[in-house]
Amino acid sequence: MQNSEEEKFRARRLEITDKGKGFIELLQQLSVCDSVSDKEFEDRFGEIESLGDDHVICVIEDEISGKIIATGSVFIEKKFLRNCGKVGHVEDVVVDSSARGKQLGKKVINFLTDHARCVGCYKVILDCSVENKVFYEKCGFKQKEVQMAMYFV
Numbered sequence: 001m002q003n004s005e006e007e008k009f010r011a012r013r014l015e016i017t018d019k020g021k022g023f024i025e026l027l028q029q030l031s032v033c034d035s036v037s038d039k040e041f042e043d044r045f046g047e048i049e050s051l052g053d054d055h056v057i058c059v060i061e062d063e064i065s066g067k068i069i070a071t072g073s074v075f076i077e078k079k080f081l082r083n084c085g086k087v088g089h090v091e092d093v094v095v096d097s098s099a100r101g102k103q104l105g106k107k108v109i110n111f112l113t114d115h116a117r118c119v120g121c122y123k124v125i126l127d128c129s130v131e132n133k134v135f136y137e138k139c140g141f142k143q144k145e146v147q148m149a150m151y152f153v
């Protein structure tokens with residue numbers, strides 16, 4: 001990517017004004033996400049912000065359109081294992097359908113894994129569909145073990 005592209009597509013932390021820039025609509029491309037009121041957004045944003053570096057949501061804003069076109073999050077789990085080690089859990093990675101294939105997904109993952117490394121995690125893990133396995137391999141992940149899930153709703 002050239003320098004101008006780098007500036008145009010800078011990864012940064014979620015800001016409270018990003019709701020008005022299509023952040024929720026972007027998440028709707030990933031999974032069920034009903035409309036979120038401004039109050040609900042502000043409340044949840046405050047909860048996440050209060051966790052500081054333990055819960056980081058990364059976004060990329062298209063500086064031209066002013067829209068959020070990529071996102072992903074990392075949650076830092078504190079353990080007793082591994083000498084009170086920490087593990088980063090990557091979730092909710094999505095790139096706007098019109099912006100895929102431009103290395104933005106990789107940029108989001110790099111931002112999240114850099115963060116996890118900086119705060120002292122010994123590993124970062126995530127679950128993904130078979131279709132996205134190669135994407136995550138290209139981001140440096142390796143397949144390990146089996147995903148299990150129990151949904152309550």
Ligand SMILES: CC(C)(COP(=O)(O)OP(=O)(O)OC[C@H]1O[C@@H](n2cnc3c(N)ncnc32)[C@H](O)[C@@H]1OP(=O)(O)O)[C@@H](O)C(=O)NCCC(=O)NCCS
Nearest residue numbers: 093094095100101102103104105106128131132134135138
């Ligand atoms: C998966 C997703 C996040 C990838 O984002 P993206 O910005 O299009 O990916 P990038 O351009 O950063 O791709 C990085 C590399 O992975 C490859 N890649 C991306 N998606 C791929 C896929 N589904 N299968 C195989 N390779 C893929 C790219 O070709 C690129 O390879 P290169 O570095 O050799 O050129 C995006 O397609 C998406 O949002 N999908 C829908 C939501 C989703 O499934 N999210 C993941 C939840 S686990």
